[in-house]
Amino acid sequence: MTAALAFQNLTLGYDRHPAVHHLSGEISEGALLAIVGPNGAGKSTLLKGIVGLLSPLGGKISRNGFAAKDIAYLPQIAEIDRSFPISVYDLVAMGLWKRAGLLGGIGASDRGKISAAIEAVGLRGFEARAIGTLSGGQMQRALFARLLLQDAQLILLDEPFASLDAKTISDLLELVERWHGEKRTVIAVLHDFDLVKRHFPEALLLAREPVAWGKTTDTLSAENLLKARRMSEAFDDAAGICEDAA
């Protein structure tokens, strides 16, 4: 199986402080991978690096064959301005950006796709509602509808199930599994170990440095989790320059 993504001694961070430190490895095409780890372990940073929002401080990410337009990225919900006056329909329609761009028209077949995506996440009847009136779960459903429209081969989800109820999580997981069935590569940052064990065959345990990466059951062993917790020390202002071979 070919690698969808490869990291070579990758270091990502902010202001020279590494948040992801010396990560090497490959993610194969069609993988369903969970990234887990303590807060501040660099999970979101790694996704930003893959999307290209953040340039590596060292090492390299190879996106074998994936153009930027093949990647769909769901940021943490906190980054969205939910007071902005825009309808659910228009929010979902943003998923067509890559095809419609600045000025491209949204034709009848596109409108059909938008409606189908809204229907698929169970938000029919909410099309005209302003996003500010949605509950947390409904908002996340709308964002998944947007992901459906993006129709990407590589899908990155940053804490997609944070503070959602069981029904919403299971509905959205169905979509994730559908993507997996369609041989798309899905990478999700998650905190719920039980959920990861049940639905994600592969996991990467990150504590700035990779602690374990492989089959979920092996990765999430008690020993590894303890190690991850010990490694997640605070951001060190006085950190020296990393001498580890680049």
Place this chain on the structure above:
Amino acid sequence: MFYDTLIAPFAEFDFMRRALAGVIILSLSAAPIGIFLMLRRMSLAGDVMAHAILPGAALGFLVAGLDLFAMTVGGIVAGIAVAVLAGLVARFTELKEDAALAAFYLVSLALGVTLISLKGSNVDLFRVLFGSVLALDNPTLIVIASFTTFSLFALAFIWRPLVLECVDPGFLRSVSGAGTAVHLLFLTLVVLNLVAAFHALGTLLAVGMMMLPAASARFWTQDVTRMAAISILIGMVSGVGGLLVSYHANLPTGPAVILAAGSIYALSVVLGPVGGLRKRLSPGRHLEA
């Protein structure tokens, strides 16, 4: 009666017709741009840029007197410079953006007034501070109309990424690298419209045609496109209303236009169906679940 009150002032006087054209054209682009300033929480930044235009226009005035071209170019250059500088100060120093903006605003106003006073009279000063809607000549109207035309095309062009950048900047960055360019073009549009409004309303009131219709429209709809349309309408009604009130009651015109916009704002705060006071004070009995 109807004719005498509403039509006659414009039918009889050339300067009233020019003023009418001026406020209507200004509303077309200034109001929707104000919507985006408001939604990006940049209302204060708009006010600062309006003041920043003054020293630039004043330099133009020092060089060439009350010359349309010199004051327009000076205003645009100074406005863009301050927009960029305030952004840099906020980004690269410990000072928060609002404090940086307040500093620029005060210095710009003081500097502009000083420069005008070097060569001009109090009449000139009054004119740059409060504008001269009733003295709009053809070249000035053409400048205003050109800026508006350009702004409308540019706004249509960047509408989608502009909305995206407000709602979900992370998503825009993941699908397109256009965010920064869009932001810069947007700031340029703000400056262009403020300079246009400056000719009619002066430096102190120019931002009024931008922010008051926008802030009013927020209370009437939850859709950004409709909000822009409503703000244009509110701007136009304020313009016409202000002109008529100033004509009949013999009040200064620029302030009358802004007061008209202010009255519509007050009405919107009280009566607006989206988050207005009336809704809050008597929401009605709750609905079925």
